Amino acid sequence: MxxxxxxxxxxxxxxxxxxxxxxxxxxxxxxxxxxxxxxxxxxxxxxxxxxxxNAIARGLVNKRTQTIGVLFPNVSGGFSTDILHGMEEAAHENGFSIIVCNTARDGERTMKYLQVLREKQVDGIIFASQVIKDDYVTELAAMRVPVVLVNTLASKDSIPYVKVDDQQAAYQATTYLIQNGHREIAMIAGTLGDRLTGLPRLKGYRQALEDHGIPFSESRVAYGDFQLEGGRSAMEKLLSEAPPFTALFAASDEMAIGAMGVAFEGGIKIPRDLSIIGYDDLIVSRMIYPPLTTIHQPLALMGRSALEMLIALIGGKQEVSNRIVQHRLVERGTVRPLARD
Amino acid sequence: MxxxxxxxxxxxxxxxxxxxxxxxxxxxxxxxxxxxxxxxxxxxxxxxxxxxxNAIARGLVNKRTQTIGVLFPNVSGGFSTDILHGMEEAAHENGFSIIVCNTARDGERTMKYLQVLREKQVDGIIFASQVIKDDYVTELAAMRVPVVLVNTLASKDSIPYVKVDDQQAAYQATTYLIQNGHREIAMIAGTLGDRLTGLPRLKGYRQALEDHGIPFSESRVAYGDFQLEGGRSAMEKLLSEAPPFTALFAASDEMAIGAMGVAFEGGIKIPRDLSIIGYDDLIVSRMIYPPLTTIHQPLALMGRSALEMLIALIGGKQEVSNRIVQHRLVERGTVRPLARD
DNA sequence: GTATAGAGAGTAAACGTTTACTCTCTATAT
DNA sequence: ATATAGAGAGTAAACGTTTACTCTCTATAC
CATH class of the missing domain: 1.10.260.40 (lambda repressor-like DNA-binding domains)
Structure with missing residues (x-):
């Protein structure tokens, strides 16, 4: 029996x-x-x-669980999804499992997750595109496990990361619009307070403008939260309050798509009446119509890279160098050259 | 020191x-x-x-890890993503963590994952929209942990599931096209061999046709794999080989979107020249233009439901009843009523 | 013929908890 | 004054592995 x-x-x-x-x-x-x-x-x-x-028993004696915790601000965004895919792949190849955590951009919730991950004795942690608060750093230090960042930074570069050069990418996106004859260019930026992803993109935009002799105007900038809805409301604000513009740079594809939706609803044809360039190159961005011109970030690759860095650290490597991966502007259907006047 | x-x-x-x-x-x-x-x-x-x-030590003694393994055929699909979101939410509320596995629709890989999950002593397992092979069932039995299915079935209903009534939903989708005056209706079905999700949708389509006196013709059916690319190639096949049609029912939103892309490229305007209805209601489906008319499945809710069922089973509940969740047809921009001739 | 090395294998402690049992009090009931 | 119940707390085993040590051979070197 x-x-x-x-x-x-x-x-x-x-x-x-x-x-x-x-x-x-x-x-x-x-x-x-x-x-x-x-x-x-x-x-x-x-x-x-x-x-x-029994891996639990094994874990108890050799203090290794072959498990990694990954924190996303929102699991269901196309963004997190693509990164997760790359991570999962790399994890599996290396005999690791991944615990996913959806922080919902909530500090308390994040701390709670960090504690759970600590208790579960994960071997390492990855933060994806999320502002790293000091609280987190303290908790992470107490956990004594390696950490890697994707698409974000900690203060003083204290934690290794993989990301693209946001400012340069934004500069390139904006310059592209300018080269297509646009001079009245609005921007939907990221979260206002976000100095890590939001600010550099805004700076790149501003720099490009000024380098081409176009005055920057705060009134042509609206702030979103990188997500669809944020893009929609930012676009509505821009449309009603900003001086007219012929082109728009959105700091994320999701916001760009949200803005496109608002445009369509308002009878604004893209790219005929308005050119739009996004940032991310989500899988969906090439599925929509017209397909979105955007800054490509190799998201799956970035996920994979981060995971490999983390595994190296777990394996005892003392230090890994940060990795700036190459972005790329991909021309699709949402930017129209403006006829010279 | x-x-x-x-x-x-x-x-x-x-x-x-x-x-x-x-x-x-x-x-x-x-x-x-x-x-x-x-x-x-x-x-x-x-x-x-x-x-x-230390949860590992704790787990060793009380044989509970508060961890659940979830297997998806492809993590990066919008489909899995939405389900995962609901699951993650429910898991967190109940003090569980989730290990995600991307089986890539590969049987061997799935078995490998199952073994890892067994070794890691997960308390339960969820399979999402994936054909359940006999091998899996054997392995699962050996694991002695509860299992719940989302959007799929095991042979003989031996495993509890949460899903919508695929056949009825497909019937409704097709009927909707008919009621809009269409009689030449093509279908992009799921994987040919897939008796669980693929076949019922095909049956619903066929039944609706016949109930309205429209002969079913195999030549108007093409098979995809539920993913974007599958939808594209199926559409190409339909366009070149099938008798003309004024409407299309795609067994997944991804395939519908793939088909739309092919249509656009071929100069076919939607919905003017061709009406399309999808199946899933992914988040992206309302982001694209025109927004996709489709069968809504409450994916996040389904994920949550499955997780709650699983937790009940883990908690010692002897049996849970299967759950058929309600689908709903959502009318958006891709179906046009056909003028009566 | 003896010393010795190394192959093959067992013993037992350790990992960090939980929990059944036991023990020692103090307070109350008689 | 004694029996007894229960509160407060400790002891030790158990969970399933891994691993440092130890032990016993057999084979080889001299």
Missing amino acids: DQDTHVPTIKDVAKKANVSAATVSRVLHNLSGFSDRTKRKVLQVAEELGYRP | DQDTHVPTIKDVAKKANVSAATVSRVLHNLSGFSDRTKRKVLQVAEELGYRP
């Missing part, structure tokens, strides 16, 4: 194979200290019993 | 508070068997030391 509900342990294997648990462990790990005969016997018994090692 | 790298355990707390580890444990779990004085002392010391319980 008991056999029916008992899941076999290493001891069961040991007993049935007439060896000690230690020997079974050695065989299973292919260490030394057993004869060929024993090895065969152990393997056969393990197979027979359907034995699987 | 050692203090510097040592992470405090329950024993450290015990020693510093002059009590036994058992007492600390009792205090922390708010059981009985300690005075108020002791409680205060223990709590204070735990706080001072920055003590956090």
Whole structure:
């Protein structure tokens, strides 16, 4: 009766194979200290019993769980999704599992997750595109596990990261609009307070303008939250309050798409009446119509990179260097060259 | 020196508070068997030391990890993403963590994941929209953990699930096209061999046709894989090989969007020249232009439901009943009523 | 023929909790 | 004054592994 509900342990294997648990462990790990005969016997018994090692017990002794915690501001955004995909891939290849956490951009919730991850003894942590508060840093320090950032920075560069050069990318996006003859260019920027992703993109935009002799005007900038709805309301604000503009740079594809929706609803044809360039190159951005001209970030690759950096750190590497990955402007259907006047 | 790298355990707390580890444990779990004085002392010391319980050790003794494994055919699809979001939410509320696995529709890979999840002693497993092979069922049985299915079925209904009524939903979608005056209706169906999601939708389509006196023709059906690319190639095939049609029912939004792309490229205007209805109601479906008319599935809710069912089972509930959630046709911009001839 | 090295394998402690049992008080009932 | 109940707390085993040590052979070197 008991056999029916008992899941076999290493001891069961040991007993049935007439060896000690230690020997079974050695065989299973292919260490030394057993004869060929024993090895065969152990393997056969393990197979027979359907034995699987218990990673929890293993984790307890060698203080490794082969598990990594990943925190996203919103799991369901196309953005997080693409990054997650790359991470998952790399994790699987390296024998790690991923616990996903959706922080919903909420500081308290993030702290709660950090504690859970600590208790679960994850081997490392990745933060994706999220502002890193000091609280987090303190908690992370107490956890004594390596951390890697994707698409964000910690103060004083204290944590390794992989990201693109936001300012340069924004500069390029804006310049592209200018080269297409636009001079009245609005921007939907990221969260106002966000100095890490929001500000550099705004700076790139401003710099491009000024380098081409176009005065920057705060009145042509609206702030969103990188998400669809934020893009929509920013666009509405721009349309009603800003001086007229012929082109728009949105600091995220989601916001660009939100803005496009508002434009369509208002009878503004894209790109005929308004040119738009986004930032991210989500998978959906090429699915929509017209397909979005945007700054491509290799998101899956960035996820993969971050995970590989993290694994190196977990493996004992003392330091990894930050990685600036290459962005790229991809021309699709939402920017129209303006006829010279 | 050692203090510097040592992470405090329950024993450290015990020693510093002059009590036994058992007492600390009792205090922390708010059981009985300690005075108020002791409680205060223990709590204070735990706080001072920055003590956090080790869930791995805990898991070892009470054979619970508060962790759930979730398997998706492709994490980066909008589909999985929305479901995951609902699950993550519910998991967090109930003190569970989620390990995500991307099976890439690969049987071997799935088995590998199942084994990892078994070793990691997850408390339960959720399969999302994936064909359940017999191999899996065997492995799952050996794991002795509860399983719940989302958007799929196992043979003989042996595993509880939450899904919509695919056949009825497809019937409704097709009927809607018919009621809008269409009689030449093509379909992009799911994977040919897939009897679980693919076939019912095909059946619903066929049934609706026949109930309205329209002969079903195999030549107007093309098969995709539920993903974007599959939709594109199916559409190309339909356009070149099928008899002309004025409307199209796609068994997934992704395929519908892929088909729309092909249509646009071919100069076919939607909905003027061709009406399209999809299936899923992904978040992106309302972001694109024109916004997709489709069958809404409450994906996040389904994810949440599945997770709650699973937790009930983990909690010892003997049985949960399957849940058929309500779908809904949402009218947006891709279906045009056909003028009566 | 003895010393010795190394192969093969077992013993037991350790990882950090939880929990069943046990023990010692103090307070109350008789 | 004694029996007894219950509060407060400790002891130790258990969970399933890994691993440092130890032990016993057999084979080889001399």
